[in-house]
Amino acid sequence: MEWLARLGRSGLSFSARLGRxxxxxxxxxxxxxxxxxxxxxxxxxxxxxxxxxxxxIAVSGVFVGMxxxxxxxxxxxxxxxxxxxxxxxxxxxxxxLGPVVTALLFAGRAGSALSAEIGLMKATEQLSGxxxxxxxxxxxxxxxxxxxxxxxxxxxxxxxxxxGVYGGWFVGVGLLGVDEGTYWxxxxxxIDWYEDVVNGVIKSVVFGVVCTWIAIFQxxxxxxxxxxxxxxxxxxxxxxxxxxxxLDFVLTALMFN
Amino acid sequence: xxxxxxxxxxxxxFMAAGFLALFFLAMQVSNxxxxxxxxxxxxxxxxxxxGGLKVKSPVTMAGxxxxxxxxxxxxxxxxxxxxxxxxYSQYDRIPDDTFAKILTAGLLGEQYIGLDPGGSEDLLKxxxxxxxxxxxxVLEEVIGQFIYGKAQEGAN
Numbered sequence: 001m002e003w004l005a006r007l008g009r010s011g012l013s014f015s016a017r018l019g020r021x022x023x024x025x026x027x028x029x030x031x032x033x034x035x036x037x038x039x040x041x042x043x044x045x046x047x048x049x050x051x052x053x054x055x056x057i058a059v060s061g062v063f064v065g066m067x068x069x070x071x072x073x074x075x076x077x078x079x080x081x082x083x084x085x086x087x088x089x090x091x092x093x094x095x096x097l098g099p100v101v102t103a104l105l106f107a108g109r110a111g112s113a114l115s116a117e118i119g120l121m122k123a124t125e126q127l128s129g130x131x132x133x134x135x136x137x138x139x140x141x142x143x144x145x146x147x148x149x150x151x152x153x154x155x156x157x158x159x160x161x162x163x164g165v166y167g168g169w170f171v172g173v174g175l176l177g178v179d180e181g182t183y184w185x186x187x188x189x190x191i192d193w194y195e196d197v198v199n200g201v202i203k204s205v206v207f208g209v210v211c212t213w214i215a216i217f218q219x220x221x222x223x224x225x226x227x228x229x230x231x232x233x234x235x236x237x238x239x240x241x242x243x244x245x246x247l248d249f250v251l252t253a254l255m256f257n
Numbered sequence: 258x259x260x261x262x263x264x265x266x267x268x269x270x271f272m273a274a275g276f277l278a279l280f281f282l283a284m285q286v287s288n289x290x291x292x293x294x295x296x297x298x299x300x301x302x303x304x305x306x307x308g309g310l311k312v313k314s315p316v317t318m319a320g321x322x323x324x325x326x327x328x329x330x331x332x333x334x335x336x337x338x339x340x341x342x343x344x345y346s347q348y349d350r351i352p353d354d355t356f357a358k359i360l361t362a363g364l365l366g367e368q369y370i371g372l373d374p375g376g377s378e379d380l381l382k383x384x385x386x387x388x389x390x391x392x393x394x395v396l397e398e399v400i401g402q403f404i405y406g407k408a409q410e411g412a413n
Contacts, residue, residue, distance in 0.1 A: 040261075047264050051271040090286050155275025162278040165286055184285070193289035197282050 021217045024138065028146050028216070031139030041144040049110045049145065049212075050152035054159065056109055057102060061160035064097055065089060065167025072168070073176050085178050086187035089168030090161075094191065094200045095256070098161035100248050103207035106153060107240035111215035114145055115236040118219030119229035127220075142220065146212050153208025154201050161200070199255045203248070210247060211240045297324060297343035298383040302357045302370070307338045308393025309368045310359055316342050318372045323348040326370065342370065344381070352377040358391035368393060 035042060072088045118141070121127050127137040165187075172178040191197070215236045222232035283289045304310075307329060316324035324344035332339050344351065354375030361368050372387075381387070 043261075043264055043268055046268045046271065051267045054271060054274070094282060094286065152271075152275075155272065155278070158275055158278035158282055161286075162281045187286055188288055191287045193283060193287040197287045197289075201279070 017221065020221060021213070024142070024217055024220060025213060027136075027138040028143045031136070031143030032147075034139050035143050035147060041140070042147055045144045045148035046152065048113070049148040050155065053106060053109050053152065053156060056105055057156045057160050058163055060101060060105060061098075061163035062167040064101060064160075065093065065164030065169075066171045068092060068097075068164065069168035069171030069176070073172055073178070082172075082176075082178050083182045084186055084190075085168070085172045086165075086183035086185075087190040089172070090165050090187045090191050091196060093161045093164040093168075094196050096248070096252070098157045098164065099200055099204040099207055100244060102153065102157040102160045102204060103211055103244040104241055106149075106156065106207075107211045107215070107237050107244070110149065110152075111211050111236050111240050112233045114149070114212070114215040115219035115222070115233045116229060118142070118145075118216060119222040119224075119232045122220065122222060123224040123226070123229055125224075142216050145216055149212025149215070150205065150208040153211070154204040157200065157204035157207075195256075202255070203251050206247060206251060207244050210243050214240045214243060296346040297327075298346055298349075298381075299327065300342045300344055300381050300383075300385055300387060302340050302342060302387040302390050303332070303335070303337045304340060304357075304359065304390050304392050305337055306392040306395060307340060307368075308359055308395055309361075310340065310370070310393065311367075314367065314369050316344065316370045316372065318348070318351070318374070323351075323372070340370065342387075349380065349382075351381045353379045353381050353385055353387075354389070355381065355387055356389045356391070357387045359393035361394065 068089045069085065072085050073082060076082050076085055076088065118127075121141065127141065130137040130140060169183060173180045173183050218232040218236045218239070219229075222228045310326060310329065312326055312329055314326045315322045316326060324342050326340055327343040328341040330339055331337075342357075351372065352375045354377040356373040356375060358371050358373070359368055360371045375389075
């Protein structure tokens with residue numbers, strides 16, 4: 001009997017959490033008109049969520065591209081198809097690796113910071129303080145962070161893909177001797193703007209919404225103790241990564257079938 | 258915490274870099290920079306077999322791309338495939354007895370339509386039809402013919 005009750009309890013708490021997450025999203029969306037009147041709030045969040053994430057994105061982008069160049073050359077040269085190295089590097093970056101790896105890094109770098117910050121605000125009762133002053137903390141604190149996350153993700157993913165293409169170019173053309181013209185020309189003739197690039201951008205926007213939403217919700221919903229904040233941070237990274245990988249499969253199946 | 262001005266500059270640089278990367282993906286990586294956006298006129302060409310020709314395959318003349326395949330359908334009346342070619346309007350001086358054949362780029366590459374100009378005074382225009390065509394080379398048929406020829410030789 002006990003295990004049945006436990007199952008029911010966990011099911012109920014899961015539904016309750018899902019409901020709270022949706023209500024939180026609704027509350028944050030209601031704060032949008034206020035954000036338009038005060039764009040300064042967004043600016044600060046773009047700095048911490050977007051600008052400070054650029055470095056890790058850029059470095060991983062270049063290295064992922066370089067590895068793609070090496071591995072791709074190794075496989076393709078077996079079939080005498082080194083000429084398509086550019087296509088391989090660009091397609092895998094623009095379609096998959098750009099949005100997905102950026103989202104994973106974003107969850108680790110910006111998502112965990114968001115959770116910890118909001119969780120600490122809750123633990124130190126800053127959010128309650130705002131409410132006491134008749135300021136809605138969802139609108140004032142959370143909405144700018146959500147919008148900053150959604151805006152930053154596609155831009156970061158585009159930077160990742162661009163630097164990855166140059167990383168592959170550096171290894172393929174610079175070190176392994178693939179022809180420069182072939183690298184770019186094959187890429188341009190095979191990669192489609194709508195089919196490949198725009199779908200990749202849509203993916204990264206979706207990941208931006210999911211990662212930021214999870215990070216903010218975990219911070220806002222945490223147990224207001226130091227242990228609770230640390231748990232919320234961990235859960236942000238784990239849940240975001242799982243959500244990104246799972247959603248990526250669904251989106252890929254919908255877009256590229 | 259840095260000053261507002263500094264934040265503004267940093268965020269501005271971040272946004273600019275992001276959009277620059279998107280622009281780079283559009284122009285340098287994808288085909289947006291090479292896609293032809295001008296007007297085109299439609300010409301029909303009937304083939305016995307189109308092989309691996311696809312919509313959006315290039316139409317070339319002397320190796321230069323002069324159009325794209327817009328549509329492919331099967332005509333149940335004369336049992337042939339019809340390819341609708343969109344020829345870019347700047348190439349409006351193509352004789353109407355032009356010869357269209359389906360060619361393959363490389364041994365196993367993608368298929369495209371090559372146009373060989375005829376000698377006629379009249380020109381192709383919207384809706385006209387190319388009379389002389391040559392079907393795609395289907396590898397199995399060629400091999401089949403080769404084996405058949407060899408067998409004939411052996412019989413003699």
